Amino acid sequence: MEQTKMKCIIVDDEPLLRQHIAEMTEQVDFLELVATFPSALAAASRLQQGDIDLIFLDINMPYLNGIDFLESLENPPLCIFITAYSEYALEGFRLQAVDYLLKPIVFQRFFQAATKAFQQFVQRNKSTQEPVANDTMLFVRQGDAFVKISWTDILYAESMQNYTKLHFKERTLTIHQTMLALEEALPGSHFFRIHKSYLVNVNHIDIISGGRVYIREQELPISRTKREELLQNVVFKKLLSR
Structure with a gap:
């Protein structure tokens, strides 16, 4: 399977530094260098195409500095x-920059920052490809009609x-x-079959005690094997994600 690559550009007014960063990007297999630019103004039209994933951006440039340029982008x-001054790090974090590289730039530090960017890139793409998390509506059959409900309320x-x-x-x-048809229609990350007769919304579980699950004072049976699976694979994950 071909590895996904990030399309990147370099914006820096120092020719030697642009060349140095370009050479480093060639050593990283998840980076694809599209172009380099001597100024923010020169890079603006290329960014309007909307296909650039990452920008290596110098802060101290004539006419339009990197911070003002990044703030101007919709x-x-x-x-x-990229900067020679560490005090700009705070501004970088304010603008939610992935990282900042202090000149002179060594490859180890460059690779660390690029890897951090790639992790965010992968996570961003994953989020856009997954079903919308807040789409909680579900149609269920009641007689000859279909009724819309929110599965979060079950x-x-x-x-x-x-x-x-x-x-x-x-x-x-x-x-x-x-029950089988309903279970297949509901998100498995939120619902768990504790018994052949019961499917529970794990977000509403109040207590798990012995062979019982309690939801709003309602006591439901759970088998020993299902209890361990519920604790290990569902409930702990929910707690850790909060």
């Missing part, structure tokens, strides 16, 4: 600042052979779907 790419589901009863805080809803 949808800026990831940025690694406390737990109870199997009734060819039907399933959904338990909410203030009501219950019996739907014409099997």
Whole structure:
């Protein structure tokens, strides 16, 4: 599988430094150098094309410095600042720059900053490719109709052979779907089958004690093997992600 690369540009008014950074990018297999520019003004039109993922940007440049230039961009790419002065680091963090490189730049430090940028790049792409997390609406069948509900409001589901009863805080809803069909429609990161008859929303679990799960004072059975799986694979992950 071909590795995804970040398209990058270099913006610096020092020709030798531009060449030095360009040579370092050639040594990093996840970087693809598109162009180099002697000033922010020269780079502006290229950035308007919207396909640049990362910019190595000098701060001290004539006419328009790197900080003012980055602030002027509506949808800026990831940025690694280049500077001879460490006091600019605070400004870089304010602008959410990935990192800053102090001159003279050594390859080890360059690679560290580039790797940090690549990690953010991968995470950003992953987020845009995944289903929208806040799309919580679900249509369930009730008789001859389909009813829209929010799965975040489901406390737990109870199997009734060819039907399933959904338990909410203030009501219950019996739907014409099997537990298996419902389980396949719900996000596995939020719902867990604790028993052949019960599917619970892990976000609403209050207590796990012995062979029981408690949701709003409702006691539900859980098998020993399912209990360990619930604790190890679901609940701990939820706690760690908070």
